Amino acid sequence: MADIVLIHGAWAGSWVWDSLQNGLRDAGHRPHAVDLPGNGSDATPLTEVSLQRYVDHVAR
Incomplete structure (x- = not known):
């Protein structure tokens, strides 16, 4: 079916x-x-979180 x-x-x-x-x-x-950067189990520091980082993370 679908992803x-x-x-x-x-x-x-x-x-x-x-x-x-x-x-x-x-x-x-x-x-x-997925855990977006800085949320859930992702330990990205909040100072490094951005909308572009979210997009890049999901696109992987």
Whole structure:
């Protein structure tokens, strides 16, 4: 089926998608939940966080 990129909102991390990912897998999709720089388990210092860094991170 489809690769689905799940991007969390402010003050969150990839964990917000935990309950949804199993349902997506069961439906045949491949979910990819990311931790944006400076959020979740990503330890990027907040002084290095920018919108461009978010874009680059998700594009990888």
